[in-house]
Amino acid sequence: MSRSLAFLAVILPVVATAQTAAPQLTANPIFEKQCAKCHGKTAEGRHFAGPSLVSGKSTSLSEEELRNIISNGKGRMPKYAGKLTPEEIDTLVHQITQARGK
Numbered sequence: 345m346s347r348s349l350a351f352l353a354v355i356l357p358v359v360a361t362a363q364t365a366a367p368q369l370t371a372n373p374i375f376e377k378q379c380a381k382c383h384g385k386t387a388e389g390r391h392f393a394g395p396s397l398v399s400g401k402s403t404s405l406s407e408e409e410l411r412n413i414i415s416n417g418k419g420r421m422p423k424y425a426g427k428l429t430p431e432e433i434d435t436l437v438h439q440i441t442q443a444r445g446k
């Protein structure tokens with residue numbers, strides 16, 4: 345028990361610093377649970393699934409457009425209005441715009 349805790353204490357900071365691309369966004373449990381399966385653990389996108397949220401074409405989307413896509417869905421992107429609260433969606437929008445660095 346105490347031995348495995350010591351192992352975690354060593355390994356967790358390594359895992360945390362490895363994901364520097366979008367730290368707040370990718371540390372958000374909602375992102376990890378709802379979005380990472382399609383947009384990737386680092387939000388950089390995954391083949392055949394969701395596009396990167398932090399580079400490329402999505403960086404030109406305004407906060408309004410981001411909120412709209414997350415709320416209402418788009419193509420194969422599911423809609424999250426009703427699944428997430430407006431506050432949770434707002435947080436994701438802010439974290440996405442922060443993660444992509446303006």
Ligand code: HEC
Pocket residue numbers: 374375378379380381382383393394395396397401402403410413414418419420421422424436
């Ligand atoms: C089932 C897979 C899937 C899940 C789960 C998912 N997405 Fe998506 N997402 C997509 C796909 C596919 C697109 C591209 C849609 C298109 O352009 O036709 C997309 C597009 C987007 C876009 C627009 C990006 C762009 O460049 O147009 C945003 C923003 C986004 N998703 C955010 C999220 C967030 C935040 C979550 C979690 C709440 C999430 N997505 C969950 C598949 C998914």
